[in-house]
Amino acid sequence: MLNAFASPHRPLRQTGFTLLELLITLAIVGILAALAYPSYQQQVRQARRADGQTALMRLAIAQEKFRGTCPRYADRIVGEAGCAATGMGSGALGLDNLSVDGHYRLQLDSVSARGFQALAAALGNQTKDQAGGQSCRLLSIDQDGNRMPRECW
Template sequence: MQTVKNSQRGFTLIELMITVAIVGILAAIAYPSYTNYVLRGYRSEGIALLSDAAARMERFYAQNNTYVGATLATIGITNANSANNKYTLQLASAATATAYTLQVVPQGSQVKDTTCGTMSLDQAGNKLPTTAECWR
């Protein structure tokens, strides 16, 4: 009488648990990096919105020799939200004859961007926050 040896194939529970642990560690490292990357990517929307509004303000000044009377409507901005609604454009205060300050306020999921938060730009090109990371 011959005995037939059955060979079993598959993974042991230990092998599966090790794999799950490795995937968990990789995810714990990768997810925060990915989140920061997404926030930084949307930050460019706010910068573009500020730059466009600043160019329109300068055009208004060139035509009127003053910033007085410049509002988002008078400079031709009908929608103060960025393309993906991540930022809203505002005049930080009423424009004077020689000065203005524009700001973009984060909306929705972009409020998690605590590195930069609300960004502003004035007529002299001064940027807040001053961190270079916020403006690249």
């Protein structure tokens, strides 16, 4: 027997998402991404800070090796390694003035027979690096291994 309430042309119920549901989902994802991105950027900068720290440590070790064979510390980073006074070398460390990954520029400051200070200046987006409210755009190490700023090491 044929049911009086059943329609032979009853429309099928469609499944899927409505445009409104998709827009709400996209809005939520966008808000979460906007909140997470600055934190992600700071984590990337913190990881890149190791590039500058490693470069400074390498430079400090090279200075100590230089001092072991010369009566003073090297006053230049780039150039032929060796003592200039002995006629061999140019009084330089023979290193590059950029860190390995290129996020820091290296330089020597306050060089004498008794000491030195090596600096790593951040380049590009790395200049926004901070740790504990302290800017980490300029890292330093001296002949005694003193590292500044402390929060950045």
